[in-house]
Amino acid sequence: MRKTRYAAAAIAAAAALTLSACGGGDSGGETTGGGETEAAGETVRIGIKFDQPGLGFDEGGSYSGFDVDVAKYVANELGYAEDQIEFVEAPSANRENLLSNGQVDMIFATYSITDARKETVAFAGPYFVAGQDLLVRADDDSISGPEDLEGKNLCSVTGSTSAQKIKDNYPGVNLVEQPGYAECVSLMAGGGIDAATTDDIILAGLAAQESNAGQFKVVGAPFSEEKYGVGLPQDNTTCEAINEAITKMIEEGAWEEAITANTEGADYTYNDELNPPTPDDCA
Amino acid sequence: MENYLTLFETYDVPAAFWANIQLTFWAAIWATLLGTLLALFRISPIASLQFVGAAYVNIFRNTPLTIIIAFGVLGLFGQLQVSLTDDFNLNFFRLAILGLSLYHAAFVCEAIRSGVNTVPLGQAEAARAIGLSFLPAARLIILPQAFRGAIAPLGNVLIALIKNSTVAAAGSVAIEASSLMKTMIEFRGDLVIPIFLTFALGFVIIVIPVGLLTTWASRKLAVAR
Numbered sequence: 197m198r199k200t201r202y203a204a205a206a207i208a209a210a211a212a213l214t215l216s217a218c219g220g221g222d223s224g225g226e227t228t229g230g231g232e233t234e235a236a237g238e239t240v241r242i243g244i245k246f247d248q249p250g251l252g253f254d255e256g257g258s259y260s261g262f263d264v265d266v267a268k269y270v271a272n273e274l275g276y277a278e279d280q281i282e283f284v285e286a287p288s289a290n291r292e293n294l295l296s297n298g299q300v301d302m303i304f305a306t307y308s309i310t311d312a313r314k315e316t317v318a319f320a321g322p323y324f325v326a327g328q329d330l331l332v333r334a335d336d337d338s339i340s341g342p343e344d345l346e347g348k349n350l351c352s353v354t355g356s357t358s359a360q361k362i363k364d365n366y367p368g369v370n371l372v373e374q375p376g377y378a379e380c381v382s383l384m385a386g387g388g389i390d391a392a393t394t395d396d397i398i399l400a401g402l403a404a405q406e407s408n409a410g411q412f413k414v415v416g417a418p419f420s421e422e423k424y425g426v427g428l429p430q431d432n433t434t435c436e437a438i439n440e441a442i443t444k445m446i447e448e449g450a451w452e453e454a455i456t457a458n459t460e461g462a463d464y465t466y467n468d469e470l471n472p473p474t475p476d477d478c479a
Numbered sequence: 480m481e482n483y484l485t486l487f488e489t490y491d492v493p494a495a496f497w498a499n500i501q502l503t504f505w506a507a508i509w510a511t512l513l514g515t516l517l518a519l520f521r522i523s524p525i526a527s528l529q530f531v532g533a534a535y536v537n538i539f540r541n542t543p544l545t546i547i548i549a550f551g552v553l554g555l556f557g558q559l560q561v562s563l564t565d566d567f568n569l570n571f572f573r574l575a576i577l578g579l580s581l582y583h584a585a586f587v588c589e590a591i592r593s594g595v596n597t598v599p600l601g602q603a604e605a606a607r608a609i610g611l612s613f614l615p616a617a618r619l620i621i622l623p624q625a626f627r628g629a630i631a632p633l634g635n636v637l638i639a640l641i642k643n644s645t646v647a648a649a650g651s652v653a654i655e656a657s658s659l660m661k662t663m664i665e666f667r668g669d670l671v672i673p674i675f676l677t678f679a680l681g682f683v684i685i686v687i688p689v690g691l692l693t694t695w696a697s698r699k700l701a702v703a704r
Binding site: 288289291292293310312313315316317349354355356357359360370371372373374375379382383386387388389 | 549552553556557558560567568571648649651653658659660661662663664665666667668669671672
């Protein structure tokens with residue numbers, strides 16, 4: 197009996213500690229008021245990927261990539277100078293929580309707009325429409341689309357939308373699921389697999405990496421539509437302003453420049469039927 | 480709540496846990512066999528075998544499991560084209576079992592060695608006195624008592640193995656629990672915390688009986704001295 201009571205007390209104490217640790221995040225919240233009062237010497241916290249070359253990549257303190265360039269442009273339009281931006285890593289699984297706990301103000305992290313996600317977060321944009329595509333060895337002409345993959349070995353990331361799509365639509369493909377695209381690329385270099393799949397612009401970023409230059413090519417036959425949006429908390433006031441900034445970036449040509457600069461050397465052209473996109477209305 | 484329940488219609492959560500149980504089952508068998516052999520090496524009177532046993536334990540115990548499993552895919556499959564079966568997906572399943580077995584054999588070996596330490600020296604001396612050489616003495620006298628003394632640490636290794644079976648995700652075993660959790664989080668970002676808690680609870684449900692069972696067995700089977 198006494199033992200049970202101690203155990204219950206211990207569990208209660210542990211739960212209290214865990215819960216208070218969770219609550220600690222919002223102490224620094226509410227940076228972006230948006231509207232007229234924005235950016236009076238404050239910082240904006242933007243969630244990006246740190247591990248995706250060509251999109252959001254940590255180069256030891258400075259960040260590069262298309263997502264980063266769009267984020268900087270948009271933040272600038274909202275009135276934040278570059279030194280007022282604080283980049284925060286936003287891994288795929290944490291994006292919703294980062295937004296709803298107020299740990300970041302917006303997210304530019306290959307974040308596809310989906311209905312399930314709209315349940316918990318809001319989206320501005322899209323600022324890019326990507327499509328699932330294939331990355332193959334530069335000298336491989338036998339693969340021109342997912343139909344050619346029957347019986348071949350394909351690599352994707354565990355639990356990703358791309359992996360699920362292959363499982364659902366192309367059951368004859370031998371799918372290798374790895375923790376990251378870097379592993380896929382090294383498997384492909386070693387000859388264990390024939391192709392890697394995910395969104396075309398992510399593949400282009402991988403192929404454009406210095407260590408991979410010239411080794412791989414993007415097939416260029418996208419077979420899905422992923423609208424990359426700007427993740428925002430549901431109670432945001434910045435959605436319209438962000439959409440205006442995106443539209444302006446596209447009109448000024450800075451958008452085009454950012455894509456070209458970040459996929460240089462990958463022999464990649466974005467899907468020009470869907471790009472550049474027009475931002476959706478803010479809900 | 481209704482939202483949450485639809486998860487179980489879309490995703491087969493029990494099947495994912497079943498994959499972990501299968502990984503654990505096979506890895507536990509191989510790890511026990513290899514671990515017992517290594518323990519024999521380490522307590523044997525032959526110096527070179529002792530060295531091999533100690534070297535194995537120190538290498539595999541000090542290498543992160545993720546690296547061993549990733550090597551199975553990137554090294555054995557990717558570079559060396561090792562194939563344990565013709566079935567593409569089963570191959571990764573077996574490579575993961577191989578990695579889990581190699582890693583946990585080191586811990587099984589140490590658990591058994593701790594069991595050997597519970598056997599009084601007099602037992603070994605008595606075995607020698609009646610003319611048993613090393614192997615018969617180990618097989619008939621030392622190891623049976625050692626196993627009974629090592630049930631609790633072996634149970635701990637088994638519990639670690641159950642949870643470590645999720646590392647198979649790094650080895651392209653996409654049907655197991657942590658991979659399914661990743662998929663579910665990717666598609667149902669609105670339910671991240673409930674999904675996470677579901678899998679945490681799943682492992683608690685699997686692990687607690689193992690803990691209770693080994694505690695009970697270690698008391699029941701302890702050699703009374």
